[in-house]
Amino acid sequence: MITTDDVEQLPTDTMLVNMGPSHPAMHGTVKIMLEIDGEVVKNADVQIGYLHRGFEKECERATYTQIFPYVDRLNYVSPMLNNVGYALAVEKLLGITDRIPTRAEYIRVIVGEMARVCDHLTCVSASLMELGGFTAFLWAIKARDSFWELLEELCGARLTHSYVRIGGVSADLTPNFLDKLESRIRLVRSLRDDIRKLVERNRIFLDRMEGIGAISTQDAISYGFTGPCLRACGVAYDVRKDHTYSVYDRFDFDVPVADGGDNLARYLVRMEEAEQSLRILEQAAVQIPSGPVVIDEPTIVLPPKREVYNSIEGMIAHFKLIIDGIRVPAGETYSYTEAGNGELGFYIVSDGTGRPHKCRVRPPCFYITAALRDMVVGENVADMVPTFGSLNMVGGECDR
Amino acid sequence: MTAQGQPPTFVPSSLQAALNWAQKWSLFTYPFVTACCGMEYMSVAGPRYDIARFGAEFPRFSPRQADLLMIVGTITERQAPVLRRVYDQMAEPKWVIAFGVCACTGGFYQNYTVTPGADQVIPVDVYIPGCPPRPEQVLDGLMALQRRIQDHRGHNQRSIGNTAVASVPDRKHLPVVKDGTSMMLSPENRMPRNGRVL
Amino acid sequence: MSQRALDLLRERHADAVLETGSHVGDEIALVRKDSIFAVLRTLRDDASLSFDMLTDLTVVDYLGQKPRFEVVYQLYSLRYKHRLRVKAPIMDESATECWIDSVTPLWKAANWAEREAWDLYGVEFRGHPDLRRIFMYDEFVGYPLRKDYPVNGRQPLIRRPDAPPTDDLTTRLQSGSHDRRVE
C-alpha cells in the first residue's frame, strides 16, 4: 500500500534525453535534446550543424563552374534539382535565361523530375524503415537504383552527377535513354503503388502517422515552409506552377494538396507528387525536341576539344574559362526553383570576376526543421521518429 | 614483438586463424552515417548490392553490439568528438572503414569546419575513396578488410591478450599502437564533457 | 511586379528608405537598419502587400568597404505571389555598430535564420529569444564566413595525440586575429 510520503519520494522531475547526433533515426546528423516527463515530450532543443561543411566559404574560392559539385552535395537525395536551380540562378545573373536551347531545358526537366521521384521515395521509405517497415525501404531503393542507373549512363555518376552546366547540360541524352526511361517509369510506378498498398492500410503505420506531428497552416507559413510540407498544410504553393520556369508550363500536372499538416498528410503529398513527376516525365519524353543542348556563347561554353588541342584560339578560350572562370557581370540575384523539399533559392552576389562574392543557398529543409520543436512538444517520444522522418531533413542541405 | 602480419606467438596460430575466420564472416556494422555517402550506403544494404552476402548484413545501431565502424560521410570538427566516443564505446576487437573520400581525407572540403580525414580522430583500417564510392567499391573494401582480419592485421587485433605491437601499414605515418592504451586521449585532447558538443 | 511595394515604402517610410531599385528583375529596397523592424512590419501587415513569408535571411560581407555588412531579407507574399528584397546596411564590425533588430516577432522563420547569421557573420540581432551559435560549436572563436576569416582556420575540438600530419593550417585562432593568407 502506497502512502503519501512514498508518493512524495517518487521522482517527479523531468528527464533530459539526447536523441542523436548518432542515432538510427537521425538520418542526416542532428541532435535533439528532449526534456521528457514520462513518455511525453515537455520541451525539445533541436541542434543542427553537425554537417556544416562550409558550402559558402568553398564557393567563394571556386569558379562558377566548379560550384556544381558543391551544390550536388547540398540535398544529396536529389542532386539534379540543385544543379538545375544553381544553373538557373547564374543564368539569370548572366541574362541568358531566354537563350537556353529548348532541348537542354527539357533534359533538365527530365533529370530533375527523376531526382524528385528518388527524393520522395527515399524520404518516405527511410521513415517507413524507422517505423519498422523494412520491405518498403527495399522496394523504394530498388526503384531509386533503376533511375540512378539511367542517370549514371547519362553522366557517369550514380549520385553526385554535376551534369547540368551554365548555359545547358554537359552532354546530350544517350541514344536509347528515352526508351529505357519509359520502361523504368513503369517499374517505378508499380513499386510506388506496391508501397502504398503495403502501408496505407497498415494499422501501426496509420496510428503513428495520423494526427501526429501536426502543424497549423499559419505556423507553417510563418516558419517559411515550402514544398510538400507546406502543401500538406493545404497551401497549394508550387514554384513550378506559381512562378513557372524552364518549360514547366508545357506539361499537364497537378499540385497535390493535403490538409491537417500531420505526418500522414506529408506522406500522401510526397507519394502523389512522385506520381505527378512520373506524368511529367512521360510527357517530356514525348515532347522533347531535337537540337543543341548547350548555349552558343563562347564566353560561357568551353570550345570543342578538337579546337583546344589544335588551335591557339580554342586553347586560350579553354584556358581562360577554366582558370578565370565564367565572367559574371557584377550584380546580385535571388533565383528560386522547386526542389524536393520546397523552394530552393540561390542568392548570388557577383563582383564581376569569375568567382562569386557570395553564393547563398536558401535551404528549404532548414526552415522546416526549425519547426520540429513545435511539432513534437506534447507528443510521445516515439512519435519523434516518424515526425522527423516525414520532414525529410537532409543534413547537407540543412547545415550546408 | 612479432613480425608484421604474424599472430602473437603464444596464441596457437591455427586457433587464431579460426577466430579470425569466424570474425571476418560475421561483421556487425555500426553505420556512422553523416552525409551523402549514406545514400550509397542504403544502396549497398539494398537488394541490388546486398552486403549481406558478405556477412556484414545487419546494421547495429549500438556501438556495444558492433565490431565494424563504418564512417559514412563527412566528419566535421563538431562531429569528431562524437565519432571518438562511439569508437571508444565499441568492444574490441574492432575495425574501422572510412567510407568515401570525406571520411578519408576531408575530400574537397578543405575548410574551417571539416576534419581532414577521420583518422585525425580514430585509427582507420580501410580507406574507400570515391565521392561517394560505388557500391561495388564498398564491397571491394569490405573484402579487403576481411583479408586483413584473416591475416590478423586489424589496427587493434593485436590488443587481444597483452601482446606487443601492430602498425597499420596503409599509411606510413599512422602511429604504432600499443595494446589499446594509445587510443586513450591526452587530457587536453579529451572531448568536453559538458554535453554541449556531444 | 512588386513596384507597388516600393512606392508604398517610399511614401510610408520616406526617412527610412535609402534607395529602391530593380536589378535583373528583382525589386530591392535599401533600408536604414534602425527602422528595419517598422519597415518589415509594414510590409507584412499592409493588406495590399501582405508579405506573409520570410523566405530567407542572410548577411553579405563587403570587406574593405563601408558599410561593411548588409543584412538581406527575402520576402514573399503567398497571396499576391510577389517578392521583395530588403537590405539593411551595417557600418562595420565594431560591437557598437554590428547589430540589428530581430524580426522574430514578425516571422518565426527569422529565429534560426538570425541564429545562423549571428553564428557565421557575428551580426547581433537585438531582441532575439536565444541567440546561440547554430552551426559551429560553442568553443569556436570568430565568425567563419567573414571575408577576413581564413578558409582553413580550423579549431579542432579533438585530435588523436598521434594524428597524421595535415598539409594545411590547423589553428586555434585568437579572437580578433586574422590569417593574412588567402588560401
Added chain:
Amino acid sequence: MTTTPPKPPTVDPGRLFTPPPLATPVPTPTAPPPLGAIVPPLPHVLVPTPPPAGTHPHAPAGFTGPARETDVSHVTLTIDGESVNVLRGTNVLEAARNIGKDICHFCYHPGLSIAANCRQCLVEVEKAPKLMPSCQVTVADGMVVRTDSPTVLEARRAMLEFTLVNHPIDCPICDKAGECTLQRHYMDHDHRLTRVDVHKVRKPKVKDIGQHIVLDAERCILCTRCVRFCDEVSETHELTMVKRGDHEELDVASGVRLDNAYSLNVVDICPVGALTSKDFRFQIRAWELGTTDTTCPGCATGCAVELQTKHEHAYRMVPRLDANVNGYWMCDEGRFTYKQLNHAERIHGALVYGRPMTMNHAIAECAKQLDGKKTAVVFSATATCEANLALAELANALNASRFVVGNPQGSGDDKLIDRDKNPNTRGAHEAAGPGARHEAELALEIAGGAYQAVVFVDGTGVLSDVTRQALRDLVSICFADRRTPISEACNVVLPATNWAETLGTFRNRQGRLRLIEPAWRPQGERRPQADVIRELLLAMHKPDTISSSSALTRKLAEKAHQAQILAVLDKHVDARPVLLRFAHSRG
C-alpha cells in the same frame, strides 16, 4: 548596389615623372656620414621628356586648333560621347583611361617611347580618313573619338586574328599563361575560333640570350617593347628585330648577350611568354600566386615592388609603379632579394644560451640580464624604422651608447642601383640620433671590453671573428629572423619578423617613407622587434614610452603626411595578398 567592383586607376602618373616636392623637408643626415647615404638626383632615364604640346607629327591635319585662352595646359575632347579634360600632350589612350575605358594594346607602354606597331589600339577619330592608333594620337581640342564603333571592334578582332595565326599552342607550358595580355585580349575582344589552317612559322624555341633570360621567339608578337626598353631605359641596346615579314623575330645583336643590370624588366613588360625569367621558369603557375605591395630591401633606393608568394614561400618580386622613386622599373639585383625570405635556417623560437625558451621566459631572462649593465645598442640599417625607434627608447631607458651597422657598400649606378645596400640607412640614423657611431668603433669597443651587454636589433652587419668571439662573453642579445654570423655569435637570440611578415616602413635615400606590408602571418613565435622591445621595457619596469609597432608606423606616416600609407593602414584588410587571377594580367 554596393556590388560594383572597384574602378581601375583613372590616371597613370607614370607619364609625369617630375618628382613632386616632399610634403616635409627631408631631414638631413647627421655626422658621422651614414653609410653611403648620398642623395643623388633622380636618374634622368626615369624622367623622359613628355611629348611636345600641341600637334603630334603623325596626327592628321585639322586637330590642332589654337589652344583656348581659358586654360592652355588642358584640352577637352569627347570619347564615346563622354567629354574628357586632360593635359595637353596626353595621348588618346591615356585620355580614355581617365574615363575608365581601357583601350586594348600590346606595344604601348607608358614608360617607353611610342612605336604604334601592334595596331591593336586603333580607334575611330572624326574627320580622320582611317582608324588611328590611339597610343600615338595626342589629344586636341574638340577631338571626337569612338573606341567601340563596329569598325573599331572588327579591326581589333582582325588584328588579334593576325597575331594569333603564328602563335604556338603553348599555354599549358607557358610561364605567362594566366597573366598573359594576349589571352586577356582574346577573351575580351575576339573569342572567335580560328579560320586559318596553315602551318605555323617555326622559330627558335628555347634560346638562352642572357644570364637571367630565355627567349622563345615563336611566342613573340613583335611589339618591340623589350627593344625599346634596352634602347631607352637600360641604354644598353642588346635587343633588335631581325628578318622580315612573318619570319621577323626578336634576337640579340651579334656577339652580345642580354646581361644588363635591368634585364629582367623585359620579362615584365613582355605581353606574352616570349621572354621568361630563368629564375621563375616552371616554378609555379602565376594564378596560384598571391601578390603583396611592398618595398624592395635591396638598396637605399627603395623601389616599389610586388612580392609574390604562396604558402609562406616567396617566388618572385616584380616592380610596381611609383613615379617618385622607381617609375616602372627595378634592377635585377633587387629582384633576387626575395630569396632571403626562403632562407633554409629560419629562426622560429627564442634561444637563450643555447636553450630554446618561450618568448615570455626569454623576455624575462633578458630583462634580468640587462638590468644595470653597461649596454651598447646596435641599430640596423636593414631593420624597419619602427624597430629602430623602439630600440632608441630602449637605449634611453638603459642610457646605452648607440651604434649603427648595416650591409657593406656595393656598386651603384646613376639609375636605380644605390651603392648603399641598406634599405633604411636614414631611418636608422634618425632613430639613433646624432651621437651614433658605426661598426668599426663598435668592434673596437667590444674588443676593448667597454660594455657588459650588447643588443642587436637585427642580424645584419659584419663583425670580425675576434669581435664575435668577444660577444660570447657579454650579455649579447640579437633579434633575428634567420641565422646570420651575428645571431650565431650572440648568447640570446629572439625571433623577429622579416620584411615579408611585418607592417613597417623604411626611409629611402630621398628621405621618403617606404611601406612594407606582410605577405603572410609571422611564423613560429616571431614578432615585430618593436613589440618585443616594448615588453622588454615593461619587464624591466621602465615607463611604457612606445606603443605597438603598427601604431609607430601610423605615427611616422602622419608625421610625413604620407596619405597613401595612411590609406593602407586605414584599410581594414591590411596586407591581404590579392590573388593574381583577380589582378588580371601584367605586361
